[in-house]
Amino acid sequence: MSDRRPIGVFDSGIGGLTVVRQLKKHLPYEDIVYFGDTARLPYGSKSRDTVLRFSIQNILFLLKKNVKLIVVACNTASSAALCDIKKNFKIPIIGVISPGAAQAASITRNQRVGVIGTRETIRSRAYEKHIKKISKEIKVFSFSCPLFVPLVQEGWAGKTITYDIASVYLEPLAKKNIDTLILGCTHYPLLKAPVASVLGRKVKLVDSAEAVARHTGRILSDAGLSNNKKIRGKLSCYVSDEPGNFKKVAEMFLGHKLKRIEKVDNV
Amino acid sequence: MSDRRPIGVFDSGIGGLTVVRQLKKHLPYEDIVYFGDTARLPYGSKSRDTVLRFSIQNILFLLKKNVKLIVVACNTASSAALCDIKKNFKIPIIGVISPGAAQAASITRNQRVGVIGTRETIRSRAYEKHIKKISKEIKVFSFSCPLFVPLVQEGWAGKTITYDIASVYLEPLAKKNIDTLILGCTHYPLLKAPVASVLGRKVKLVDSAEAVARHTGRILSDAGLSNNKKIRGKLSCYVSDEPGNFKKVAEMFLGHKLKRIEKVDNV
CATH class of the missing domain: 3.40.50.1860 (Rossmann fold)
Incomplete structure (x- = not known):
């Protein structure tokens, strides 16, 4: 079995790209859709309820992109919201x-x-x-x-x-x-x-980041959701603020150039 | 003439309370409605378009509170958005x-x-x-x-x-x-x-902050919008994230205790 749908990843901003970097290394054939909520970052100083509300909006955005699994690549959202999120959504969701x-x-x-x-x-x-x-x-x-x-x-x-x-x-x-x-x-x-x-x-x-990438690989494989087509996966990046500032720092986190980053309203 | 409607003030978070403090000092009879967009702060690192969008949402919230004048008590929003905002709204709007x-x-x-x-x-x-x-x-x-x-x-x-x-x-x-x-x-x-x-x-x-308070006083007086009833004005505070963290720092900025801060969704 092979599932060619992408993995969805979100973070409050840019930090989650450290997880993307490890996902690309450990699961090179998977496509990845990344969403960084740059208009509302940071999450770390905000309350649990607000982080939960933002996280649900981010997940609804990623679901529209037809993802097969979601990585919450943000420690604040993982600690504040993961438990509640997992209860409500069918899709496998992994925190950090x-x-x-x-x-x-x-x-x-x-x-x-x-x-x-x-x-x-x-x-x-x-x-x-x-x-x-x-x-x-x-x-x-x-x-x-x-x-x-x-x-x-x-x-x-x-x-x-x-x-x-x-x-x-x-x-x-x-x-x-x-x-x-x-x-x-x-x-x-x-x-x-x-x-x-x-x-x-x-x-x-x-x-x-590395532990998350390995764990994601195991979940995909156990559920028969891996992409077995041996073609290097694509990374698509979306952000909620202008992509200009994001691009430079994103390339520093990823270690390579990014072609296209799209701005979206996730609310 | 006397206009008893409140003055509206917004900021990305808490800093705008330095302006509120001066407004209370220079215009003691005016009621004030303050909105701090604590769920989405800070604005200072975000793009012009995003700050403009947030500012419009904040103004729409204050308009629902029946304010007679709005102070944009945030330097980032004043510099990024004031010109466009003034074009679209009838109400007097003052930046810092x-x-x-x-x-x-x-x-x-x-x-x-x-x-x-x-x-x-x-x-x-x-x-x-x-x-x-x-x-x-x-x-x-x-x-x-x-x-x-x-x-x-x-x-x-x-x-x-x-x-x-x-x-x-x-x-x-x-x-x-x-x-x-x-x-x-x-x-x-x-x-x-x-x-x-x-x-x-x-x-x-x-x-x-002080220059803004004096300027607000002149605008109100010139437009016949001052509240001439000699009763000390009330301050109502609204925020978009949980009020817990806000309260302590708010009291430091204001120099007095705050009774009630209400959480609202402004979007």
């Missing part, structure tokens, strides 16, 4: 929390795991709950880092100031003797160096 | 750009004025255009400071890191020998200290 939590639980040796994310992701305690389901023995230490996303968007990931801000946020975590840290926001992989500078090189950093 | 520009033009002695704001406000060159209309002799130097709003929202206005970031943004401006600086974003009055630490105490800082 559960694969990241599973990977961290399998890596830690001293049973002490850190999580960093946006205010809403941390407030929801979604990673903690998932990890506790896997093992009650694991201690989880969570901290929100609200300025990390604006810093990445400003292109300041490598600046001294970003290292200083990482110190302010992460020094309390550095005292917790963790051996594994979940980067609980799709922008954070671009801040691996400042994060490692505070926590030390021994702490393993878990970037959910 | 023109009063701030007029004040700066009247203050400067050496004819060298600086402007700082969000990326979209600076890109629009709205302040520059308004100042040039007043006097072609005045040189305008504009710089965007995209991290200033997230820093204020993080409650970091007084931290050393904010002083460091102010240095990065403002050192090029410090070389321009300006004697007047427009704080072209409603959040920036909370950053007067770090800004002054880079530019020196001799540079006069123009906060548009």
